[in-house]
Amino acid sequence: MIDQFRTVYRGGTGEIVEKKSRFIATVRLVESEEEALSCLEALRKKYWDARHNCFVYIIGENQETVRCSDDGEPSGTAGRPMLDVVQGAGLRNVLVVVTRYFGGTLLGTGGLVRAYSQAVQEGLANSVLIDEICGVRLLIETDYNGIGKIQYLLGQRGIPILESEYTDQVKIRVLVPKTEVDRLCAEITEGTNGKAKLEKEEELYFAQNDGELIFGDALTQYKNLEAEELG
Missing domain, CATH: 3.30.70.240 (Alpha-Beta Plaits)
Known part of the structure:
Protein backbone atom coordinates (compact mmCIF):
# COMPACT_ATOMS: atom_id res chain seq x y z
CA MET A 1 0.00 0.00 0.00
CA ILE A 2 1.40 3.36 -1.01
CA ASP A 3 1.19 6.31 1.37
CA GLN A 4 -1.35 8.31 -0.64
CA PHE A 5 -3.06 8.56 -4.02
CA ARG A 6 -5.81 10.63 -5.62
CA THR A 7 -8.95 9.03 -7.01
CA VAL A 8 -12.67 9.45 -7.69
CA TYR A 9 -15.17 9.42 -4.82
CA ARG A 10 -18.20 10.34 -6.89
CA GLY A 11 -18.10 10.46 -10.68
CA GLY A 12 -19.57 13.25 -12.74
CA THR A 13 -20.15 14.53 -16.25
CA GLY A 14 -19.19 17.67 -18.08
CA GLU A 15 -19.97 19.03 -21.53
CA ILE A 16 -18.46 21.58 -23.87
CA VAL A 17 -19.53 22.66 -27.36
CA GLU A 18 -16.96 23.53 -30.02
CA LYS A 19 -18.19 24.62 -33.46
CA LYS A 20 -21.46 22.76 -32.90
CA SER A 21 -19.70 19.51 -31.90
CA ARG A 22 -20.74 18.30 -28.44
CA PHE A 23 -18.09 16.75 -26.21
CA ILE A 24 -19.56 14.94 -23.18
CA ALA A 25 -17.10 13.72 -20.55
CA THR A 26 -18.09 10.95 -18.12
CA VAL A 27 -15.86 10.25 -15.10
CA ARG A 28 -16.12 7.02 -13.11
CA LEU A 29 -14.30 5.15 -10.35
CA VAL A 30 -13.04 1.78 -11.61
CA GLU A 31 -10.76 -0.62 -9.73
CA SER A 32 -9.97 -3.16 -12.43
CA GLU A 33 -9.61 -3.25 -16.19
CA GLU A 34 -12.70 -5.46 -16.33
CA GLU A 35 -14.73 -2.75 -14.59
CA ALA A 36 -13.35 -0.11 -16.94
CA LEU A 37 -14.27 -2.09 -20.06
CA SER A 38 -17.74 -2.88 -18.70
CA CYS A 39 -18.41 0.78 -17.97
CA LEU A 40 -17.04 1.78 -21.38
CA GLU A 41 -19.37 -0.68 -23.10
CA ALA A 42 -22.35 0.68 -21.15
CA LEU A 43 -21.48 4.23 -22.22
CA ARG A 44 -21.17 3.16 -25.84
CA LYS A 45 -24.68 1.75 -25.62
CA LYS A 46 -25.98 4.89 -23.94
CA TYR A 47 -24.41 7.10 -26.62
CA TRP A 48 -24.93 4.65 -29.46
CA ASP A 49 -25.56 7.42 -32.00
CA ALA A 50 -22.38 9.38 -31.24
CA ARG A 51 -19.50 9.60 -33.70
CA HIS A 52 -16.77 8.83 -31.17
CA ASN A 53 -16.38 7.53 -27.60
CA CYS A 54 -12.74 8.23 -26.79
CA PHE A 55 -11.43 7.04 -23.44
CA VAL A 56 -8.64 6.80 -20.93
CA TYR A 57 -8.32 4.67 -17.84
CA ILE A 58 -5.64 4.30 -15.21
CA ILE A 59 -5.84 1.30 -12.89
CA GLY A 60 -3.73 0.56 -9.82
CA GLU A 61 -2.11 2.59 -7.07
CA ASN A 62 1.12 2.59 -9.08
CA GLN A 63 -0.58 3.02 -12.49
CA GLU A 64 -0.08 -0.65 -13.35
CA THR A 65 -2.58 -0.44 -16.23
CA VAL A 66 -2.86 2.64 -18.45
CA ARG A 67 -4.90 2.71 -21.66
CA CYS A 68 -6.24 5.42 -23.96
CA SER A 69 -7.97 5.47 -27.32
CA ASP A 70 -8.72 8.00 -30.06
CA ASP A 71 -11.68 5.85 -31.22
CA GLY A 72 -11.43 6.93 -34.84
CA GLU A 73 -10.26 10.49 -34.29
CA PRO A 74 -6.92 11.43 -35.92
CA SER A 75 -4.07 9.77 -34.05
CA GLY A 76 -2.96 11.63 -30.93
CA THR A 77 -5.82 14.14 -30.91
CA ALA A 78 -8.05 12.59 -28.24
CA GLY A 79 -6.81 9.69 -26.12
CA ARG A 80 -3.33 11.04 -25.42
CA PRO A 81 -4.47 14.59 -24.52
CA MET A 82 -7.12 13.08 -22.26
CA LEU A 83 -4.47 10.91 -20.60
CA ASP A 84 -2.26 13.96 -20.05
CA VAL A 85 -5.07 15.74 -18.17
CA VAL A 86 -5.87 12.70 -16.00
CA GLN A 87 -2.22 12.05 -15.18
CA GLY A 88 -1.70 15.75 -14.54
CA ALA A 89 -4.44 15.53 -11.92
CA GLY A 90 -2.58 12.62 -10.29
CA LEU A 91 -5.57 10.29 -10.51
CA ARG A 92 -5.67 6.51 -10.08
CA ASN A 93 -8.49 3.98 -10.53
CA VAL A 94 -10.35 6.23 -12.93
CA LEU A 95 -12.10 5.97 -16.29
CA VAL A 96 -12.89 9.02 -18.38
CA VAL A 97 -14.90 8.68 -21.60
CA VAL A 98 -15.45 11.67 -23.88
CA THR A 99 -18.36 11.21 -26.27
CA ARG A 100 -18.40 13.39 -29.38
CA TYR A 101 -21.43 14.28 -31.42
CA PHE A 102 -20.04 15.73 -34.67
CA GLY A 103 -21.37 19.17 -35.49
CA GLY A 104 -20.43 19.24 -39.15
CA THR A 105 -17.31 21.39 -38.91
CA LEU A 106 -13.79 19.94 -38.82
CA LEU A 107 -11.79 21.23 -35.85
CA GLY A 108 -8.29 20.38 -37.00
CA THR A 109 -5.61 18.72 -34.91
CA GLY A 110 -5.14 21.59 -32.46
CA GLY A 111 -8.86 22.13 -32.07
CA LEU A 112 -9.48 18.47 -31.27
CA VAL A 113 -6.68 18.36 -28.70
CA ARG A 114 -8.08 21.44 -26.95
CA ALA A 115 -11.66 20.20 -27.07
CA TYR A 116 -10.94 16.76 -25.64
CA SER A 117 -8.65 18.20 -22.97
CA GLN A 118 -11.23 20.80 -21.93
CA ALA A 119 -13.99 18.20 -21.83
CA VAL A 120 -11.98 16.05 -19.42
CA GLN A 121 -11.26 19.08 -17.25
CA GLU A 122 -14.97 19.88 -17.17
CA GLY A 123 -15.83 16.29 -16.22
CA LEU A 124 -13.29 16.27 -13.40
CA ALA A 125 -14.53 19.65 -12.16
CA ASN A 126 -18.02 18.15 -11.81
CA SER A 127 -16.76 15.07 -9.96
CA VAL A 128 -15.79 14.64 -6.32
CA LEU A 129 -12.12 13.72 -6.05
CA ILE A 130 -10.43 12.55 -2.86
Whole structure:
Protein backbone atom coordinates (compact mmCIF):
# COMPACT_ATOMS: atom_id res chain seq x y z
CA MET A 1 0.00 0.00 0.00
CA ILE A 2 1.40 3.36 -1.01
CA ASP A 3 1.19 6.31 1.37
CA GLN A 4 -1.35 8.31 -0.64
CA PHE A 5 -3.06 8.56 -4.02
CA ARG A 6 -5.81 10.63 -5.62
CA THR A 7 -8.95 9.03 -7.01
CA VAL A 8 -12.67 9.45 -7.69
CA TYR A 9 -15.17 9.42 -4.82
CA ARG A 10 -18.20 10.34 -6.89
CA GLY A 11 -18.10 10.46 -10.68
CA GLY A 12 -19.57 13.25 -12.74
CA THR A 13 -20.15 14.53 -16.25
CA GLY A 14 -19.19 17.67 -18.08
CA GLU A 15 -19.97 19.03 -21.53
CA ILE A 16 -18.46 21.58 -23.87
CA VAL A 17 -19.53 22.66 -27.36
CA GLU A 18 -16.96 23.53 -30.02
CA LYS A 19 -18.19 24.62 -33.46
CA LYS A 20 -21.46 22.76 -32.90
CA SER A 21 -19.70 19.51 -31.90
CA ARG A 22 -20.74 18.30 -28.44
CA PHE A 23 -18.09 16.75 -26.21
CA ILE A 24 -19.56 14.94 -23.18
CA ALA A 25 -17.10 13.72 -20.55
CA THR A 26 -18.09 10.95 -18.12
CA VAL A 27 -15.86 10.25 -15.10
CA ARG A 28 -16.12 7.02 -13.11
CA LEU A 29 -14.30 5.15 -10.35
CA VAL A 30 -13.04 1.78 -11.61
CA GLU A 31 -10.76 -0.62 -9.73
CA SER A 32 -9.97 -3.16 -12.43
CA GLU A 33 -9.61 -3.25 -16.19
CA GLU A 34 -12.70 -5.46 -16.33
CA GLU A 35 -14.73 -2.75 -14.59
CA ALA A 36 -13.35 -0.11 -16.94
CA LEU A 37 -14.27 -2.09 -20.06
CA SER A 38 -17.74 -2.88 -18.70
CA CYS A 39 -18.41 0.78 -17.97
CA LEU A 40 -17.04 1.78 -21.38
CA GLU A 41 -19.37 -0.68 -23.10
CA ALA A 42 -22.35 0.68 -21.15
CA LEU A 43 -21.48 4.23 -22.22
CA ARG A 44 -21.17 3.16 -25.84
CA LYS A 45 -24.68 1.75 -25.62
CA LYS A 46 -25.98 4.89 -23.94
CA TYR A 47 -24.41 7.10 -26.62
CA TRP A 48 -24.93 4.65 -29.46
CA ASP A 49 -25.56 7.42 -32.00
CA ALA A 50 -22.38 9.38 -31.24
CA ARG A 51 -19.50 9.60 -33.70
CA HIS A 52 -16.77 8.83 -31.17
CA ASN A 53 -16.38 7.53 -27.60
CA CYS A 54 -12.74 8.23 -26.79
CA PHE A 55 -11.43 7.04 -23.44
CA VAL A 56 -8.64 6.80 -20.93
CA TYR A 57 -8.32 4.67 -17.84
CA ILE A 58 -5.64 4.30 -15.21
CA ILE A 59 -5.84 1.30 -12.89
CA GLY A 60 -3.73 0.56 -9.82
CA GLU A 61 -2.11 2.59 -7.07
CA ASN A 62 1.12 2.59 -9.08
CA GLN A 63 -0.58 3.02 -12.49
CA GLU A 64 -0.08 -0.65 -13.35
CA THR A 65 -2.58 -0.44 -16.23
CA VAL A 66 -2.86 2.64 -18.45
CA ARG A 67 -4.90 2.71 -21.66
CA CYS A 68 -6.24 5.42 -23.96
CA SER A 69 -7.97 5.47 -27.32
CA ASP A 70 -8.72 8.00 -30.06
CA ASP A 71 -11.68 5.85 -31.22
CA GLY A 72 -11.43 6.93 -34.84
CA GLU A 73 -10.26 10.49 -34.29
CA PRO A 74 -6.92 11.43 -35.92
CA SER A 75 -4.07 9.77 -34.05
CA GLY A 76 -2.96 11.63 -30.93
CA THR A 77 -5.82 14.14 -30.91
CA ALA A 78 -8.05 12.59 -28.24
CA GLY A 79 -6.81 9.69 -26.12
CA ARG A 80 -3.33 11.04 -25.42
CA PRO A 81 -4.47 14.59 -24.52
CA MET A 82 -7.12 13.08 -22.26
CA LEU A 83 -4.47 10.91 -20.60
CA ASP A 84 -2.26 13.96 -20.05
CA VAL A 85 -5.07 15.74 -18.17
CA VAL A 86 -5.87 12.70 -16.00
CA GLN A 87 -2.22 12.05 -15.18
CA GLY A 88 -1.70 15.75 -14.54
CA ALA A 89 -4.44 15.53 -11.92
CA GLY A 90 -2.58 12.62 -10.29
CA LEU A 91 -5.57 10.29 -10.51
CA ARG A 92 -5.67 6.51 -10.08
CA ASN A 93 -8.49 3.98 -10.53
CA VAL A 94 -10.35 6.23 -12.93
CA LEU A 95 -12.10 5.97 -16.29
CA VAL A 96 -12.89 9.02 -18.38
CA VAL A 97 -14.90 8.68 -21.60
CA VAL A 98 -15.45 11.67 -23.88
CA THR A 99 -18.36 11.21 -26.27
CA ARG A 100 -18.40 13.39 -29.38
CA TYR A 101 -21.43 14.28 -31.42
CA PHE A 102 -20.04 15.73 -34.67
CA GLY A 103 -21.37 19.17 -35.49
CA GLY A 104 -20.43 19.24 -39.15
CA THR A 105 -17.31 21.39 -38.91
CA LEU A 106 -13.79 19.94 -38.82
CA LEU A 107 -11.79 21.23 -35.85
CA GLY A 108 -8.29 20.38 -37.00
CA THR A 109 -5.61 18.72 -34.91
CA GLY A 110 -5.14 21.59 -32.46
CA GLY A 111 -8.86 22.13 -32.07
CA LEU A 112 -9.48 18.47 -31.27
CA VAL A 113 -6.68 18.36 -28.70
CA ARG A 114 -8.08 21.44 -26.95
CA ALA A 115 -11.66 20.20 -27.07
CA TYR A 116 -10.94 16.76 -25.64
CA SER A 117 -8.65 18.20 -22.97
CA GLN A 118 -11.23 20.80 -21.93
CA ALA A 119 -13.99 18.20 -21.83
CA VAL A 120 -11.98 16.05 -19.42
CA GLN A 121 -11.26 19.08 -17.25
CA GLU A 122 -14.97 19.88 -17.17
CA GLY A 123 -15.83 16.29 -16.22
CA LEU A 124 -13.29 16.27 -13.40
CA ALA A 125 -14.53 19.65 -12.16
CA ASN A 126 -18.02 18.15 -11.81
CA SER A 127 -16.76 15.07 -9.96
CA VAL A 128 -15.79 14.64 -6.32
CA LEU A 129 -12.12 13.72 -6.05
CA ILE A 130 -10.43 12.55 -2.86
CA ASP A 131 -6.96 11.73 -1.59
CA GLU A 132 -6.89 8.22 -0.19
CA ILE A 133 -4.35 7.94 2.62
CA CYS A 134 -2.85 4.72 3.88
CA GLY A 135 -3.68 4.54 7.56
CA VAL A 136 -3.38 2.26 10.55
CA ARG A 137 -6.31 1.48 12.82
CA LEU A 138 -4.82 1.76 16.27
CA LEU A 139 -6.32 0.43 19.53
CA ILE A 140 -5.28 2.40 22.59
CA GLU A 141 -5.98 1.22 26.12
CA THR A 142 -5.22 3.46 29.08
CA ASP A 143 -6.37 4.40 32.56
CA TYR A 144 -8.40 7.50 33.32
CA ASN A 145 -5.27 9.44 34.23
CA GLY A 146 -3.85 8.99 30.72
CA ILE A 147 -6.87 9.65 28.54
CA GLY A 148 -6.64 13.43 28.77
CA LYS A 149 -3.06 13.46 27.51
CA ILE A 150 -3.92 11.05 24.70
CA GLN A 151 -6.91 13.13 23.60
CA TYR A 152 -4.67 16.20 23.57
CA LEU A 153 -2.11 14.47 21.34
CA LEU A 154 -4.81 13.24 18.98
CA GLY A 155 -6.37 16.69 18.80
CA GLN A 156 -3.03 18.26 17.96
CA ARG A 157 -2.72 15.98 14.94
CA GLY A 158 -6.37 16.15 13.94
CA ILE A 159 -6.77 12.39 14.37
CA PRO A 160 -10.42 11.34 14.82
CA ILE A 161 -11.59 8.80 17.38
CA LEU A 162 -13.57 6.03 15.67
CA GLU A 163 -15.00 4.50 18.84
CA SER A 164 -14.47 4.54 22.57
CA GLU A 165 -15.31 2.33 25.54
CA TYR A 166 -15.22 3.45 29.17
CA THR A 167 -15.10 0.72 31.83
CA ASP A 168 -12.42 0.27 34.48
CA GLN A 169 -10.05 1.24 31.65
CA VAL A 170 -10.54 3.42 28.58
CA LYS A 171 -10.28 1.87 25.12
CA ILE A 172 -10.32 3.99 21.98
CA ARG A 173 -9.77 3.20 18.33
CA VAL A 174 -8.27 5.78 16.02
CA LEU A 175 -7.25 5.94 12.37
CA VAL A 176 -3.73 7.30 11.95
CA PRO A 177 -1.84 8.04 8.72
CA LYS A 178 0.79 5.33 8.36
CA THR A 179 3.54 7.91 8.08
CA GLU A 180 2.62 9.31 11.51
CA VAL A 181 1.81 6.18 13.50
CA ASP A 182 5.26 5.41 14.93
CA ARG A 183 5.79 8.99 16.08
CA LEU A 184 2.32 9.14 17.64
CA CYS A 185 2.87 5.85 19.48
CA ALA A 186 6.15 7.18 20.86
CA GLU A 187 4.45 10.39 22.04
CA ILE A 188 1.61 8.46 23.71
CA THR A 189 4.06 6.12 25.43
CA GLU A 190 6.07 9.08 26.71
CA GLY A 191 2.97 11.09 27.67
CA THR A 192 1.50 8.25 29.74
CA ASN A 193 4.80 7.07 31.21
CA GLY A 194 4.47 3.79 29.33
CA LYS A 195 1.10 2.91 30.89
CA ALA A 196 -0.89 2.99 27.64
CA LYS A 197 -1.20 -0.22 25.63
CA LEU A 198 -1.00 0.22 21.87
CA GLU A 199 -2.03 -2.31 19.24
CA LYS A 200 -1.78 -1.79 15.48
CA GLU A 201 -4.83 -3.65 14.20
CA GLU A 202 -5.09 -3.10 10.46
CA GLU A 203 -3.81 -1.06 7.54
CA LEU A 204 -6.52 0.52 5.38
CA TYR A 205 -7.13 3.49 3.15
CA PHE A 206 -9.20 6.44 4.31
CA ALA A 207 -10.07 9.90 3.08
CA GLN A 208 -11.86 13.03 4.17
CA ASN A 209 -14.52 14.93 2.22
CA ASP A 210 -16.16 18.07 3.58
CA GLY A 211 -14.99 17.08 7.06
CA GLU A 212 -16.43 13.56 6.77
CA LEU A 213 -14.14 10.62 7.46
CA ILE A 214 -14.52 7.98 4.73
CA PHE A 215 -13.12 4.45 4.84
CA GLY A 216 -14.04 0.86 4.07
CA ASP A 217 -17.03 0.31 1.78
CA ALA A 218 -17.90 4.00 1.99
CA LEU A 219 -14.97 4.78 -0.31
CA THR A 220 -16.80 3.06 -3.18
CA GLN A 221 -20.42 3.64 -2.19
CA TYR A 222 -21.30 5.55 -5.36
CA LYS A 223 -19.73 3.12 -7.82
CA ASN A 224 -22.62 0.62 -7.96
CA LEU A 225 -25.20 3.41 -8.09
CA GLU A 226 -23.47 4.94 -11.09
CA ALA A 227 -23.24 1.54 -12.79
CA GLU A 228 -26.99 1.09 -12.31
CA GLU A 229 -27.62 4.49 -13.87
CA LEU A 230 -25.88 3.30 -17.04
CA GLY A 231 -28.04 0.17 -17.07
